[in-house]
Ligand SMILES: Nc1ncnc2c1ncn2[C@@H]1O[C@H](COP(=O)(O)OP(=O)(O)O)[C@@H](O)[C@H]1O
């Protein structure tokens with residue numbers, strides 16, 4: 153009889169914690185725990201949200217009658233550790249250290265490996281993993297050069313979902329991911345737009361670092377001179393300016409909310425100012441897709457729009473109208489991250505692949 157492995161998947165995003173339980177490939181439970189701007193407000197640092205998110209996960213499992221002791225492994229979305237190749241990594245002490253001290257900055261996904269390790273530690277024999285963290289780096293060399301010698305461009309994006317969606321699209325058209333040129337726009341709490349050339353993300357707008365389009369809670373690119381003046385105005389601390397770029401930028405700053413579903417409804421019900429801001433976010437995504445089309449020299453098989461915001465037909469139609477001259481636009485709303493994480497853990501549990509060692 154086939155051995156059943158039970159896998160808990162934990163995916164902390166900036167505005168949600170998604171959890172799911174899989175018995176081998178089959179999802180037996182899933183829940184999206186959404187966190188409003190107000191709920192997250194009391195936590196100074198992302199790491200401070202650990203206890204809050206852990207309690208929500210444990211309560212949700214309890215409510216669904218899922219015994220933590222029945223778990224074979226726990227896999228979390230990986231965070232802002234050192235740039236590493238795509239793969240599955242066991243959560244060891246070095247990885248935990250980097251998830252806590254975050255050499256590349258703060259993001260909710262830093263909690264993924266930590267929550268996975270904490271919950272796996274409750275179960276004798278269970279191990280914790282991360283896979284395709286947000287720091288997966290496949291940039292072509294020319295894309296790393298920024299306009300001053302003290303700066304360099306860095307790859308931080310929705311690697312797990314961008315790749316899962318790109319592979320799923322390739323399968324759906326009977327092709328290999330490695331044979332296609334795709335532009336993937338992931339629209340979530342953060343937004344990243346990537347140029348996938350034959351299975352490698354050779355350029356991508358960094359979702360965290362003040363690049364590309366603004367998003368529900370990120371500023372995206374800001375006018376540099378204005379930013380410098382603001383930094384030296386004496387009116388804001390370093391931490392406050394950091395939060396303007398990530399956490400309290402984008403729609404949170406412009407509208408007070410990170411909830412695109414509500415904002416679109418508000419806009420379509422006559423709030424012109426909100427509508428204009430939502431359109432501006434979509435406009436910037438369209439513009440970034442155009443940049444990635446140039447990166448791929450116009451050889452683009454398809455443009456994929458994904459992430460929670462892709463559920464909004466209004467936003468997708470706006471982007472489509474701007475970019476469908478480049479290539480067919482395919483909307484794949486939500487994300488395939490949970491299944492992708494579970495599949496990665498299952499391959500390790502079945503001994504079909506060896507986890508990488510994070511050093
Ligand atoms: N039906 C919908 N229409 C528009 N926006 C939506 C819809 N469903 C979810 N969203 C928005 O998607 C965003 C969250 O996307 P998601 O990919 O789940 O984010 P993350 O994982 O980064 O927290 C939120 O702003 C949410 O309001």
Ligand SMILES: CCCC(=O)OP(=O)(O)O
Nearest residue numbers: 165166309340341342359
């Ligand atoms: C840090 C890059 C990935 C990202 O922005 O994720 P969220 O959209 O979940 O915040």
